[in-house]
Amino acid sequence: MLDKSHKHVSCATCQARKKSLFSANFDENLSHLEEHKSCSYFKKNQPLFIEGSFPRGVYCLNQGKVKVFARGDEGKEQIIHIAKEGEIIGFRAMFSGDMYKVSATALEDANICFISKDDFLDMIDTNPTLRNGIMRELSKELGDRAVFITNMAQKSVRERLAAALIILDDVYSGEQINLTREDLANFVGTATETLIRLLKDLKEEGVIDIHTRKLEIIDKDKLMKIAGGR
Amino acid sequence: MLDKSHKHVSCATCQARKKSLFSANFDENLSHLEEHKSCSYFKKNQPLFIEGSFPRGVYCLNQGKVKVFARGDEGKEQIIHIAKEGEIIGFRAMFSGDMYKVSATALEDANICFISKDDFLDMIDTNPTLRNGIMRELSKELGDRAVFITNMAQKSVRERLAAALIILDDVYSGEQINLTREDLANFVGTATETLIRLLKDLKEEGVIDIHTRKLEIIDKDKLMKIAGGR
DNA sequence: ATAAAAAAATGACATACATCATCTTTCGTT
DNA sequence: AACGAAAGATGATGTATGTCATTTTTTTAT
Structure with missing residues (x-):
């Protein structure tokens, strides 16, 4: 079972990180990441962020799944993505400069680390590997969503x-x-x-x-x- | 009517460019862009690129609209986006490293400039303004597609x-x-x-x-x- | 100008899916 | 252990939309 307290997860030993955007060529930046992140425990159904609000940073999933969803005109949820351990979410709106177009909520009790907007943008600016990883991720998701739309329309x-x-x-x-x-x-x-x-x-x-x-x-x-x- | 020959459009005077990602803070790079781009004339229904192929560069629309679409299992087109003058298309797959997930075809006779992959990636690396513009664009589209998916599912x-x-x-x-x-x-x-x-x-x-x-x-x-x- | 091809329009018909109402089971809390 | 609330399940019913077939109109090419 998951520890209920604010468990501090060390980036150095975080298994989830190894599958994440923070994996490759990251050794020299680990201490920086370590210093600037904070870990928290999210209860099941607890929101990470909500559609319409402005982003304050990004969330790095250490343990537990998160649903990412938009709401239609009648308030009905459309789940766009289900994120698992190792994924970093919430960075889209940080680059677009606008509000979140989606919300994110923990599907189960979860351990999630947080990196503030300034710190994250700083890392993006100074670390080309991370930056390329982010751009690859944005692009991959964009492709996935083209397929998603097509499936919605035709299947x-x-x-x-x-x-x-x-x-x-x-x-x-x-x-x-x-x-x-x-x-x-x-x-x-x-x-x-x-x-x-x-x-x-x-x-x-x-x-x-x-x-x-x-x-x-x-x-x-x-x-x-x-x-x-x- | 549009000139049927390979009309060379000057970036310096291109009206479409002013509305594009190449607009702001770009004066010192204009000659570079000018040297490395090539212009071509696309006939109506002529494809720019096709789903499943690997990207060779990006396309900058000077004149004429372009449809961007995916094909479902039965080959039916799902149009994801209709691009107009000033838009740059085809860069997604260049960052993701994989094949195009979508195709693009001219909806009408069009003037379109081409910038090769190497040249474009070079510009991205050396020009933070352009890079941020691209990231903003990727992010914005990602948000748009979340809304698109939701509309498809619920409307x-x-x-x-x-x-x-x-x-x-x-x-x-x-x-x-x-x-x-x-x-x-x-x-x-x-x-x-x-x-x-x-x-x-x-x-x-x-x-x-x-x-x-x-x-x-x-x-x-x-x-x-x-x-x-x- | 005319023919051929493509696009647009109309009708008949079938059905996958949403909606509403009700009932049962499971889960979370005290 | 027991209660209430949430989730899951099932049935009855209506309709929006897809499909197929045919006709008309528009566009393109010779």
């Missing part, structure tokens, strides 16, 4: 659900997917009831198994086939 | 059409919108037939006027209302 809900499960299987690194039906529906872009029915179908087809809230993927190949063409 | 086709027309009114800077019904449908994310019917509805409601292929916006306020809530 059926069933296909999108299959695609979402494949993505989530990776996010949860083989662990069982642990999301409320509502969050899953808001990721796929459908009504909760529809999602529940389609999950049941997939279960009956032997593609997944449902353990109450947790979803286990049984037949990934079939899932990919469903997600793919018609 | 009706009619609402999306209204939203698209508002965007296009800006792209065409008050000129009449000039797109095939199919392209418009592929931007809105719907079937061509559905789009045609909804356009007719809007016309009957006095919101737009249809001059064969060209669309004129009559009542923008009403359009915004339709695009907005329910």
Whole structure:
């Protein structure tokens, strides 16, 4: 279980960091990062930042998943991304100069480090490797979202659900997917009831198994086939 | 009418440039840009680059609009963006290191300048202003796409059409919108037939006027209302 | 000017999905 | 352990939108 206090995580030993943008060629900057970051414990459902506010810094996920979502006109959430350990989130709005277009909320109890805007921009300016990493990340996400938009526009809900499960299987690194039906529906872009029915179908087809809230993927190949063409 | 030859456009006098990322604090770099760019004439429907290929450089639109689109599993186009004069396109994949996730095609006869990958990356490295502009642009687009995804997931086709027309009114800077019904449908994310019917509805409601292929916006306020809530 | 090709328009029809209402199960708190 | 609240599940119903087929209009090329 996670320590409930403000646990200070050392960047030097942080496992999550090694998979992050702070990984390569970063040894000489580690102490700087170490000094300027602060760690906090986020309870499940606690927001990191909220759409419409201005960014104060970036968040580095040490432990726990975070949903990144926008709200439609009726307030319904559309989950854009589910971030896992090692990811750095919230930097988009720091470069665009405008407010957050999305919100981020902890999906489970989490350990998250914070680096202030000034410190982060400083590091970007002085560290070309980090900067290139950020630019690569921005670009990669931009490509991902083009695909996301296309899937939204052209795939059926069933296909999108299959695609979402494949993505989530990776996010949860083989662990069982642990999301409320509502969050899953808001990721796929459908009504909760529809999602529940389609999950049941997939279960009956032997593609997944449902353990109450947790979803286990049984037949990934079939899932990919469903997600793919018609 | 546009000159059909390889017209060399001078960056110094290029009107489009002034609205572009190459605008601010760029005087001392103008000659460099001038030397390293090449101009070409693109015929309507001529591709600039194609999904799956690797980027060779960036394209700077001097005259003429360009559609940026992805293809779904069945090959159907999903238009992600319609670029107008002054925009620079195709740089995403240069930073991500991977292939284009989208294609770009001239929507009309166009004058487009090209800057090779090496030259462009060079400029990025040595010119912080340009670099920041690029980062701002990447970030802004990323935010736009979060909204795009949300609209796709939550709005009706009619609402999306209204939203698209508002965007296009800006792209065409008050000129009449000039797109095939199919392209418009592929931007809105719907079937061509559905789009045609909804356009007719809007016309009957006095919101737009249809001059064969060209669309004129009559009542923008009403359009915004339709695009907005329910 | 005319033919051929592409785009636009219209109608008929089928269905995937949203919505609303209700019920059951699970979870979190005291 | 027990209560209330949240999450999950199921059924009934309506409709927005996709699909297919055909016709009309516009554009392009010879």
